[in-house]
Amino acid sequence: MTKASEGQPIWPKYAWLDGSIVEWGSAKVHVFVHGLHYGTGVFEGIRGYYDSGAIKIFRLEDHMKRLFRSAKMIHMEIPYTVEQLIEATRELISVNGFRSDIYIRPIAFRGLGSFGLRARNPVNVAIIAIEFGKYLKPDGIRCMVSSWRKPSGDSFPVETKATANYLLYHLSSLEAAEHGFDEAILLDAEGYVSEGAGENIFIVREGRLITPPVYGSILEGITRDTVTRVAREMLGVEVIERRIRRAELYIADEIFLTGTAAEIVPVIEVDGRTIGTGKPGELTRKIQAIYHQIVVGKVEMFRSWVTEVPIA
Ligand SMILES: Cc1ncc(COP(=O)(O)O)c(C=O)c1O
Numbered sequence: 001m002t003k004a005s006e007g008q009p010i011w012p013k014y015a016w017l018d019g020s021i022v023e024w025g026s027a028k029v030h031v032f033v034h035g036l037h038y039g040t041g042v043f044e045g046i047r048g049y050y051d052s053g054a055i056k057i058f059r060l061e062d063h064m065k066r067l068f069r070s071a072k073m074i075h076m077e078i079p080y081t082v083e084q085l086i087e088a089t090r091e092l093i094s095v096n097g098f099r100s101d102i103y104i105r106p107i108a109f110r111g112l113g114s115f116g117l118r119a120r121n122p123v124n125v126a127i128i129a130i131e132f133g134k135y136l137k138p139d140g141i142r143c144m145v146s147s148w149r150k151p152s153g154d155s156f157p158v159e160t161k162a163t164a165n166y167l168l169y170h171l172s173s174l175e176a177a178e179h180g181f182d183e184a185i186l187l188d189a190e191g192y193v194s195e196g197a198g199e200n201i202f203i204v205r206e207g208r209l210i211t212p213p214v215y216g217s218i219l220e221g222i223t224r225d226t227v228t229r230v231a232r233e234m235l236g237v238e239v240i241e242r243r244i245r246r247a248e249l250y251i252a253d254e255i256f257l258t259g260t261a262a263e264i265v266p267v268i269e270v271d272g273r274t275i276g277t278g279k280p281g282e283l284t285r286k287i288q289a290i291y292h293q294i295v296v297g298k299v300e301m302f303r304s305w306v307t308e309v310p311i312a
Contacts, residue, residue, distance in 0.1 A: 009130050012096040016088050016127040019080075021095055027126065034121045035109025039164025042070035045260045046104040048093060048129070048309070051296040055093050055102060057307040058260070058295045059222050060086055066161065066222070067106055073160040076123055078108045085127070086307070092129050093309045103132035103261065109163065135261035136199075138288070140268035140280050141182035145246060146172035146197070150217035152189040158217045169197040183257065185249070185270065188217040193244040199259035200224040201267075203244060203252035204283050213241040223258040223291075226302075230290050233301070237283065249273075254281025256288075263295075264288040 015027035035041035044063045048055040064082045071078050080088075085106060093102070105128040113121030148171055150158055158165065172184035176197070185201060188194040193212055195201055200221040202211045209231050212218055231237040249255060253276050255267035264287055266280035275281075280288075293299050297306035 009132070012098070012130055014092060014095050015129075016092045018124055018126070019088075021092060027128070029124055030112050032115065033109065033111045033124065034113065034115065034119060035111070035124075035163065037115065038110075038117065039162065039167070040074065040076070041107060041109030041163035042067060042074060042076065042161055043105060043107040043163060044161065046089075046106070047132070047260050047263075047295065048098070048102040048104055049296050050098060050100050050102070050311075054308045054310045055098055056296050057089070057093075057104065057309065059226070059305045060089065060307045062222050062305075063260075064089075064106065066220075067108065070160040070162060071108055071123075073157050074162055075120070076108065076110065078125060079123055080125060085125070089127055089129070090307070090309050092127055094311070096129060097311055098129070098131065099311060100131045101133065102129050104129045107163075132261075135259075135263075136182060136257070136265045138263065138265060140266045141257075142180075142269040143183050143185050143196070143267050144176050144179055144181040144271055145249075146175055146184040146186045148172045148175065148184075148186060150186045150188045150194040152217060153215070155189070159214070159219060161219060173197040183265075183267075187246060188212075191246065192216060193246060193249060194218055195221075196257045196259070196262075199257035199262045199265070201244075202227065202256050202258065203248065204254035204281060205248075205252060207283070208238045208240060209283070210240045210242060210244060212244055216243060221258055221260075223260055223263070226291065226294065226305075227258050227264070227287055229302075230287055230294070234290060234299075235283075235286065249275075252276070254284050256281075256284045264291050 048057045110121040111124040176184035184197040250273040
């Protein structure tokens with residue numbers, strides 16, 4: 001089964017590499033960079049929405065701050081500031097003149113130098129922005145529990161958005177596709193529900209939202225935080241952070257995944273069990289609708305999360 005995002009993207013004119021805007025075709029590094037060989041890199045995934053003559057970037061500063069936190073966790077110093085990378089992102093979007101929704105990918109990785117495992121090679125930084133539509137089907141997806149587990153935090157820094165971590169999501173996502181599912185759900189090392197292969201997970205039981213805690217081997221998702229705040233502050237819905245057992249997925253009233261790329265995606269089936277009525281749940285739909293308003297700055301209380309780049 002193909003994801004909505006698959007297929008050949010349309011490349012933009014420019015990328016940003018190590019301090020400069022460069023032609024797309026010139027945004028290159030050497031094949032011997034450390035990051036390519038050992039996964040010594042960190043990245044972010046950010047969305048920009050084309051609306052009213054501008055690209056509206058959602059929670060840009062929060063994403064850039066997480067990039068720096070991820071880097072710190074793996075002993076990497078990014079040779080720029082958060083503010084410089086924000087400015088570079090604005091410039092990149094402006095010169096590309098996008099007139100559609102986009103995905104922004106800042107990435108920092110160890111570059112050329114020694115190939116030793118303890119090498120602290122200079123860090124290259126790039127920002128890529130491409131046109132991007134839907135990632136998963138917003139009308140409901142079918143999931144399987146992956147045979148791949150999330151390691152615990154003492155085996156691997158699971159909370160960092162490091163390139164190395166994504167081999168696990170690549171494998172679990174491929175496994176799900178091979179079995180005819182849209183997405184994989186991973187359990188943690190103790191067998192509790194952790195997250196999707198690129199999304200956090202929420203279940204609904206008796207009108208309350210439940211999501212795995214930060215110690216459940218999850219990435220602390222920015223969309224997860226957005227949903228938590230919407231539920232608590234706008235809808236008056238209780239959000240409980242606690243471990244979720246695998247079988248609880250099967251009996252949930254509603255399930256949805258959250259992520260920058262995926263946005264809010266209803267899960268209508270897990271391991272062959274229909275979730276709720278088999279259609280996106282009412283609370284899921286409500287949160288999904290509010291989310292789409294928030295990301296384009298139409299909800300006053302969360303307006304500061306949106307950075308606008310006017311397109312000439
Ligand atoms: C493993 C994983 N979990 C969760 C998320 C969701 O995070 P966010 O909402 O910050 O995009 C992502 C996507 O970035 C991810 O790759």
